[in-house]
Amino acid sequence: MIETPLTKILNIRVPIVQGGMHWVSYPSFVAAVSNAGALGILTALTQPTPDALRIAIRETRKLTDKPFGVNITILPSIDTPDYAGYAKAAVEEGVRIFETAGNNPGPLITYFKSNDCIIIHKCTSIRHAQSAAWHGVDILSIDGFECAGHPGEDDIGGLVLLARAAQELKKPYIASGGIADGRGLAAALALGAAVMHTGTRFLCTVESPAHQNIKDKIVSSTEQDTVHIFRTLHNSSRVFKNSVSQEVVDIERRPGGAKFSDIQHLVDGQKGKKVYETGDPEAGVWSAGSCVGLIKDVPSCKELVERLEREAEDIIEGLEKLRVRRTDAKL
Incomplete structure (x- = not known):
């Protein structure tokens, strides 16, 4: 097993968080991720109303006794969603892990903190991560340029961004963007992250509701x-x-x-x-990370999580073998 500060805080067996994906993160899928040992995330705005989110949370809880969270993303919109209503519904239904993203999450953060919730906030730059930490966020999700969805406007890849996070941040952080295999998980841990985050890789699993x-x-x-x-x-x-x-x-x-x-x-x-x-890939725009190039099959969530864990462990052990005692080295 790989144990990190965040596997303890989030009460998950494997240091993996599933991305909250619009039109994808429904109860049965999220429950499958959590049952596999990772952290499943429901997307609040996939549900049409706060009351619909209540029902989705109850459905998820029937399918898993493991922790799961709720994502609330604040982005420019023609018709502004009832963000506060979604947050209230989730808290009243007993959810205590929230992933926030987008513009001005301050009011949500204040509300969640007042209800003893764990807050993960997605950031695409160090300055935004520092601001989120100052506002009381518990965990920072650092999204590199490779990520699906919104990567910010600085165009900094994960290799540099995660290393900068290790230099600058005092709070634990999650690595996001371009990660889809055990190599990515091992690399994220080496760069100082305590968990990997992936949406696109989970999109391509048996339990994902996306069309085959x-x-x-x-x-x-x-x-x-x-x-x-x-x-x-x-x-x-x-x-x-x-x-x-x-x-x-x-x-x-x-x-x-x-x-x-x-x-x-x-x-x-x-x-x-x-x-x-x-199942028509030309029907509209749909989010996908550049890690699509790493995805070669459609496993179950359980198979995927176990594989990622096993691959990362093998790589970590393999790296240890590269160390040579100075007395044994050929000079």
């Missing part, structure tokens, strides 16, 4: 098959490279740039939902 066609598409993809949209709008998001995301990029590159209204019809969230439901 999407899982097959991920398996056949390479690290070249993602692209950033919203770059010119300073809200970059890494998604799978398809005809829709390429059209978004083309519009953004037009002379004079683009407004959100120019691309809104292409990036509608319901179209992304159809990707997972219908």
